[in-house]
Amino acid sequence: MEYSLVCHSLYVVLLSPVKNKLLILCIMFLLWVYMLYCCVGYSSTMPSFMMDSDQGKDGGFVSENKDAPGKDLVSKLLLRPKSPPALDPDYNSPSVRTASRELLNNDLEAEKSDVWDEIGGERSSLEPCGLSSFSNGSESKKLPQAIIIGVKKGGTRALLEFLRVHPDIRAVGAEPHFFDRNYNNGLDWYRDLMPKTLEGQITMEKTPSYFVTREAPARIYAMSRDTKLIVVVRDPVTRAISDYTQTLSKKPDIPTFESLTFKNRSTGLIDTSWSAIQIGLYAKHLDSWLRFFPLGQMLFVSGERLIRDPAGEMARVQDFLGLKRIVTDKHFYFNHTKGFPCLKKAEGSSKPHCLGKTKGRTHPNINPDVVRRLRDFYRPFNMKFYQMTGQDFGWE
Numbered sequence: 352m353e354y355s356l357v358c359h360s361l362y363v364v365l366l367s368p369v370k371n372k373l374l375i376l377c378i379m380f381l382l383w384v385y386m387l388y389c390c391v392g393y394s395s396t397m398p399s400f401m402m403d404s405d406q407g408k409d410g411g412f413v414s415e416n417k418d419a420p421g422k423d424l425v426s427k428l429l430l431r432p433k434s435p436p437a438l439d440p441d442y443n444s445p446s447v448r449t450a451s452r453e454l455l456n457n458d459l460e461a462e463k464s465d466v467w468d469e470i471g472g473e474r475s476s477l478e479p480c481g482l483s484s485f486s487n488g489s490e491s492k493k494l495p496q497a498i499i500i501g502v503k504k505g506g507t508r509a510l511l512e513f514l515r516v517h518p519d520i521r522a523v524g525a526e527p528h529f530f531d532r533n534y535n536n537g538l539d540w541y542r543d544l545m546p547k548t549l550e551g552q553i554t555m556e557k558t559p560s561y562f563v564t565r566e567a568p569a570r571i572y573a574m575s576r577d578t579k580l581i582v583v584v585r586d587p588v589t590r591a592i593s594d595y596t597q598t599l600s601k602k603p604d605i606p607t608f609e610s611l612t613f614k615n616r617s618t619g620l621i622d623t624s625w626s627a628i629q630i631g632l633y634a635k636h637l638d639s640w641l642r643f644f645p646l647g648q649m650l651f652v653s654g655e656r657l658i659r660d661p662a663g664e665m666a667r668v669q670d671f672l673g674l675k676r677i678v679t680d681k682h683f684y685f686n687h688t689k690g691f692p693c694l695k696k697a698e699g700s701s702k703p704h705c706l707g708k709t710k711g712r713t714h715p716n717i718n719p720d721v722v723r724r725l726r727d728f729y730r731p732f733n734m735k736f737y738q739m740t741g742q743d744f745g746w747e
């Protein structure tokens with residue numbers, strides 16, 4: 352009885368055209384709500400890829416959902432770079448930024464924008480790319496076997512660009528700053544920045560601040576005691592002026608070179624706490640390196656000779672690295688507009704290539720008396736440096 356009643360009412364409902372339409376609308380609405388629910392629910396349960404402070408073994412990429420199916424492939428294809436290179440925390444701290452001396456000693460932003468100028472729009476290799484982690488046959492990423500560790504404004508970019516012409520050298524374009532600012536990211540992060548190399552090719556990088564970083568010798572030694580170290584040195588007085596010129600180009604309202612040089616102008620006391628002065632005390636910095644590395648594992652390149660005779664200096668560098676002398680005078684020409692030697696063909700290109708506009712800047716005129724006092728100040732340190740290296744760099 353009850354059953355026939357239900358059937359009857361269903362029959363009436365289904366037969367009525369208005370109610371029929373209403374029923375279809377209801378079903379469509381329910382279907383739409385169901386689909387919406389599914390979508391929201393699905394996305395919230397999808398593996399989400401997050402930045403993590405932990406150093407993952409997968410080259411600095413960490414997935415939140417570690418058990419996600421196909422994790423390895425997905426993580427390589429989809430993960431965002433784990434972390435951008437950490438800027439010096441001191442620089443980011445507003446309290447420290449108020450101190451003008453600190454500001455002058457921490458021109459990280461200036462360096463960063465220089466890197467882009469230098470590598471001429473090349474992808475900054477500071478952020479590892481997940482896709483690039485895939486190995487192609489016998490090519491793989493390796494930790495550097497040779498590093499240009501200094502000095503800032505010595506001519507380090509020119510040397511690296513010249514070396515990159517050699518088929519047995521592969522180098523990262525930007526400065527990784529691993530052994531000073533990014534050491535906590537771990538060696539896997541560092542390796543992942545490197546270009547892939549074939550067996551027999553040398554992986555290189557340059558970060559000029561390593562030479563004056565207290566912890567760098569021990570850290571590089573811990574990575575590999577066989578690492579070859581190259582230091583491009585330049586007359587510490589012109590180096591200091593070059594350093595000042597770079598800072599001035601970013602912050603035009605800084606004090607004069609003269610006022611920063613002296614602690615006390617009348618006594619002539621030099622302010623060695625200013626990094627532009629401090630970096631030029633080569634003998635002092637070299638001492639820390641010689642505690643870990645034998646002198647024979649270090650090569651000192653003359654920044655001046657690298658401009659005067661790039662092929663001659665390149666012959667020394669190639670010998671030191673155990674490479675065939677492939678980069679020779681045939682690779683260089685003197686560009687009169689630039690006022691510097693340039694490459695006839697840059698790496699991977701058939702066009703002539705000079706360094707960017709941040710290399711070879713015009714220096715401001717410095718009072719000759721200040722220059723003379725600085726020369727007097729550096730002389731004993733230079734003599735000591737010549738003695739330690741067994742090379743006379745000919746700085747006055």
Ligand SMILES: Nc1ncnc2c1ncn2[C@@H]1O[C@H](COP(=O)(O)OS(=O)(=O)O)[C@@H](OP(=O)(O)O)[C@H]1O
Pocket residue numbers: 465502503504505506507508509559592593594596654657658691692693706709710711712713
């Ligand atoms: N071939 C060529 N072209 C242009 N510039 C050259 C070259 N060889 C050496 N130099 C000198 O390199 C100086 C910059 O040194 P770095 O590259 O070590 O600077 S940095 O520390 O990376 O900012 C740069 O210093 P400034 O002249 O003071 O700008 C140049 O003098």
